[in-house]
Amino acid sequence: MTIQTIPFLALVLMAPLDPITPKNDWREIEIVPLEIEKTVPASHVLANGIRLFLLEDDRIPLVDVSIMFRAGAVYEPPARAGLAELVGRTLRTGGTESLAPREVDRLLDGMAARLRTWVGEESGGAYLNVHSDHVERAIEILADILRRPRFDGEMIEIEKNKMGEEIRRQNDDPIRIAMRESSSILYGPDHNEGRYPTFESIDPLSPADLKTFHRRFFAPNEFWIGIAGNITSERALAIVEKRFGDWERKSVVYPPFAEPIRNDSIVIYHAQKETAQSTIMIGHLSIRESNPDRASLNMANFILGGSFTTSRLVTAIRHERGLAYWVGSFFSPRGLYEGTFSTVALTKGESTGQVTGLLLEEIRRIAEEEVSNEELETARSSLLNREAFEYESAEILVRRMVHLDYLGLPADYYEGLFRKYQSIDAPTILDATRRNIRPDAVQILVVGDESRFDVPLEDFGYEVRRIQLD
Amino acid sequence: MTRSLPLLFLLCCGAMPICALEKETTEVGGATITVWRHTLENGLTILMQENHRAPTLGLCAAFRVGSVDEWDGMSGATHILEHMLFKGSETIGSTDFEKERVLLRKIESVRVAMQIEKRKGVETDSTLIVNLQKKWNDLRERARLISDPEEFGRIFTANGARGLNAFTSCDVTAYMVGLPSNRLELWLYLESERLQKPVLREFYTEIENIREERRMAVEDNARAKLLEECQAAAFQAHRYGVEIIGWDSDLQTINRSEIEDYFQSHYAPNRLILSLVGDLDPARTVVLIEAYFGDAEKMPDPDPVDTVEPPQKGERRIEVEFDAEPLVWIGFHKPTVGHPDNPALLLTHVILNRGRSSRLQENVVDRNIAKSISSSVDSPGERFPNLIYFGAEIQAPHTSADVEQAIAAELERLGREPVDPEELSRAKTYVETNYVRTFTDNLDCAVNLAYDEAALGNWMTRTAEILECREVTASDIRRVASTYFRKSNRTVGRLIKPETGGS
Structure with missing residues (x-):
């Protein structure tokens, strides 16, 4: 094999500069104010209702296409749990009306394109990353996949088998068990967030079911497309017009869906698994995307367990006691129904009770007491100083616009959050946590080996229920 | 394979230093990649890429040291050191470092005394162990009261850090963070503190967190457990056969002083690469780095990894x-x-x-x-x-x-x-x-x-x-x-x- 010389340019730049004296204290370092140029992606609405966001960045010869559409498991018949997921998988693998499944794979791999499609709980999406040399052909294939999927019968069977194997493997990993069981506990088994595919629910799924789902919920007027990267907005707009412009608008009737259950008192759930560590999740249903307290809750969460370096949970459980590598808290908002608030810690079985107690204590404190001034100022400056990252790349900007517009939130939603971070005080945060965190309604889930526990779970004085893993 | 240029034109005109930068450019996959390079006299390598889209920086400090550089009984040392370099320095993380220094020394000597006693086996004096343990806990509690091991991370976080983290691989240890570009000097200050004079405070508490990390990432994870065992089977002589996080018994017996020695022998400017990508001025950046890292002394390389995996003879x-x-x-x-x-x-x-x-x-x-x-x-x-x-x-x-x-x-x-x-x-x-x-x-x-x-x-x-x-x-x-x-x-x-x- 011959070794090729790299095209290699060398240039030496010499600049005279004054030497700098290092500071003895970090507080002496001068921080000049930042000037953030707040670029806004171009937006268009096609005649058929497709919302399009575009931003050029020619630094690297790649193009990013992010698509969202309103179709999700929330609209699948409860007895067919897994239908929406299967649609998402076989959009990508099942071919199109004009291309066989393997042809799609070969064409995309030939361009080294990355293409993923999925259908989640409330929405679906597609993500394409492709070299700018191939962008036109790749978007043509993407449009074909989304508008005219073949849902090839053989590929559906293959994907169903893979989903079956995932069911078979669903109790292998304790973290995965905890995520699944916690959703079931919080939403109830009839809600799409709380139900999971079973062999019985996926077995009867046929190409006709997938085609019906696609026909009912895929419509240009429920589509959002973002294109960022090495492509001019004019060209991107022209390609989208050409490939999606003749798709006819239609009215989509979204069926009603089950409301989540309510959990009003504390219950402890235990799933027995012979692991070295216990996975502990404590939380309850909480905010929607449109919640007016978002800015306050972001700050509260930062202080409780959102910051990996400095937060109450990390300090108390990790730094002071050496009880966990992974500990934190999260708000996961949803659009159509309540999302979740949760705290998570992974600790050795022998400290399960101790860590559970610490999590409960901190949840109560954030909901009942004002945060300290020092905590508040650290959270404030951390969140505010991160603002520049919101404008770091064209992809970030475009993807954010797609998401905001899909949710029906204003284009300057993030600017609004940053404005609020500047003035929020401790009483405002407490108001928000009082409204949105309910220490007396948390559901406690422990996945772990009971024979190792430091205290019996019954000692907490709450009802204890057992989850049978099978 | 790659051509390297005659290094460094360090010219001086009076008191004004002139910064020499090499521009490395390559064409690959239709992209033109341009990187500015500069090497300090002590061997520290600087790599920079400009991207002025937003006032942000992606920053990384990497050392040519990985778990492959460890030896028997010291498995996990590189990764432990990575964790410990988030605990601050003499000036960051302590309210009274002179007092803390004394306590840290005592903590270590009681720890060693306990280990010596425990290794006596049947001869071990269990009353002595209990007393030493109590003394050890008291000392750690007193050190904790005058230290603030979170300060280092808190300064980063309050200044808008994004993705503050680090990783250890078999080959390399790397510390990374994204910061607004007006925090470049702050980054250099903080890195120069921890990479040149760290204090490994709260060492034995952090070891427990690392053991938790091991339980999560290896013990309870089927794929990772299989990988750990397969690598150990595939490599019988070479250190690539030992999992990065180390064996649990080594984690329990390694002392802080051993990790301090490991730091001294492996973290030198001539093994350090600083790479900066984003909204920066290359020439000014070099001058700033020179100010914070220029005085660090070049050191001889630690013992090389000479062990070669012999050819495999059969499945x-x-x-x-x-x-x-x-x-x-x-x-x-x-x-x-x-x-x-x-x-x-x-x-x-x-x-x-x-x-x-x-x-x-x-x-x-x-x-x-x-x-x-x-x-x-x-x-x-x-x-x-x-x-x-x-x-x-x-x-x-x-x-x-x-x-x-x-x-x-x-x-x-x-x-x-x-x-x-x-x-x-x-x-x-x-x-x-x-x-x-x-x-x-x-x-x-x-x-x-x-x-x-x-x-x-x-x-x-x-x-x-x-x-x-x-x-x-x-x-x-x-x-x-x-x-x-x-x-x-x-x-x-x-x-x-x-x-x-x-x-």
């Missing part, structure tokens, strides 16, 4: 019992980056298992023999000869033997029949485009540049390998497949359910 097979559905792992020894066979091996790996149209995905996964196949072509590291491996989740009702056979059939076919020209061309496009993708995000780019420079000696060694793939022919693929995919060069690990117990 190795292991079993791991675990409460999870079955997995299988198949690995083959191979050379590393810089060896003339490596570009062909890189492409071989893509042809086999990258993209839906790759052979293993199409012929094994999409035939429902395996539920998934993951793989790596340069595992676990790249400073030394390594492995190409395939790890599969077996799809019921198939067995491990079915999957092993299906994968083996594809590997044999590759050594027998030339690949289709279009298939080879797809793989080449994949390799180049994917390399271009590594330059998209500021922080990722900073980490990749620093990592490649630390592991391979020069970041352009990676570019060179990518470009060499253009010359690879179908017969090269056939040759490397038949050379390395031999049964006698193979290690196979099966993860199975325990016969009793489990659920």
Whole structure:
């Protein structure tokens, strides 16, 4: 094999500069104010209702296409749990009306394109990353996949088998068990967030079911497309017009869906698994995307367990006691129904009770007491100083616009959050946590080996229920 | 392979230093990649890329030290040190460092006294142990009261840090963070503190967190556990056989003073790469780095890793019992980056298992023999000869033997029949485009540049390998497949359910 010389340019730049004296204290370092140029992606609405966001960045010869559409498991018949997921998988693998499944794979791999499609709980999406040399052909294939999927019968069977194997493997990993069981506990088994595919629910799924789902919920007027990267907005707009412009608008009737259950008192759930560590999740249903307290809750969460370096949970459980590598808290908002608030810690079985107690204590404190001034100022400056990252790349900007517009939130939603971070005080945060965190309604889930526990779970004085893993 | 320029024109006009920068440019995958390089007199390497889209920076400090540089009884030391470098320095993280220094010394001597007593076995004086333990706990509590080990991370966080983290690999240790670009000097201040004079406070508490990390990342994770055991089987002599996080017994017995010694011998400016990507002025950046790191003294390299893994003589097979559905792992020894066979091996790996149209995905996964196949072509590291491996989740009702056979059939076919020209061309496009993708995000780019420079000696060694793939022919693929995919060069690990117990 011959070794090729790299095209290699060398240039030496010499600049005279004054030497700098290092500071003895970090507080002496001068921080000049930042000037953030707040670029806004171009937006268009096609005649058929497709919302399009575009931003050029020619630094690297790649193009990013992010698509969202309103179709999700929330609209699948409860007895067919897994239908929406299967649609998402076989959009990508099942071919199109004009291309066989393997042809799609070969064409995309030939361009080294990355293409993923999925259908989640409330929405679906597609993500394409492709070299700018191939962008036109790749978007043509993407449009074909989304508008005219073949849902090839053989590929559906293959994907169903893979989903079956995932069911078979669903109790292998304790973290995965905890995520699944916690959703079931919080939403109830009839809600799409709380139900999971079973062999019985996926077995009867046929190409006709997938085609019906696609026909009912895929419509240009429920589509959002973002294109960022090495492509001019004019060209991107022209390609989208050409490939999606003749798709006819239609009215989509979204069926009603089950409301989540309510959990009003504390219950402890235990799933027995012979692991070295216990996975502990404590939380309850909480905010929607449109919640007016978002800015306050972001700050509260930062202080409780959102910051990996400095937060109450990390300090108390990790730094002071050496009880966990992974500990934190999260708000996961949803659009159509309540999302979740949760705290998570992974600790050795022998400290399960101790860590559970610490999590409960901190949840109560954030909901009942004002945060300290020092905590508040650290959270404030951390969140505010991160603002520049919101404008770091064209992809970030475009993807954010797609998401905001899909949710029906204003284009300057993030600017609004940053404005609020500047003035929020401790009483405002407490108001928000009082409204949105309910220490007396948390559901406690422990996945772990009971024979190792430091205290019996019954000692907490709450009802204890057992989850049978099978 | 890569041409390096005559280094450093350090000219002086009176008191005004002149900063000499080398511009390295390469064309790959239709992209032009430009990196500014400067090397300080003490050997510290600086790599910079400009991206002025937003006032942000992706920053990485990487050392050419990984778990491969450890020795028996010290497994996990590199990773422990990485954790400990978040605990501050003499000026950050303490309210009274002189007092803290005394306490830290006492904590260490009581710890050593306890270890000496415990090692006496049946002769151990258990009352003495109890007393020492109590004294030890009291000392740690007193040190805790005058220290603030979170201060270091808190300064970063309050200044808008994004993605503050670090990782340890077999080859390299890297510390990374994204910051607003007006915090460049702050980053240099903080890094120079922890990388030059760290205080490893709260050491024994952090060890417990690392043991928790081990439980999560290895003990309770089926794939990771299988990988740990398979690597140990594949490498009998070389340190690549020892998991980065270390054996739990080593974690329990390593002392702070041993990690301090490890720091002294392995963290030197001549093994350090700083890479910065984003909104920066290269010349000014160099002057700032000179101010904060210029005084650090160059040091001799620690003992090199001389151990060479002897050629494998026959297939190795292991079993791991675990409460999870079955997995299988198949690995083959191979050379590393810089060896003339490596570009062909890189492409071989893509042809086999990258993209839906790759052979293993199409012929094994999409035939429902395996539920998934993951793989790596340069595992676990790249400073030394390594492995190409395939790890599969077996799809019921198939067995491990079915999957092993299906994968083996594809590997044999590759050594027998030339690949289709279009298939080879797809793989080449994949390799180049994917390399271009590594330059998209500021922080990722900073980490990749620093990592490649630390592991391979020069970041352009990676570019060179990518470009060499253009010359690879179908017969090269056939040759490397038949050379390395031999049964006698193979290690196979099966993860199975325990016969009793489990659920």
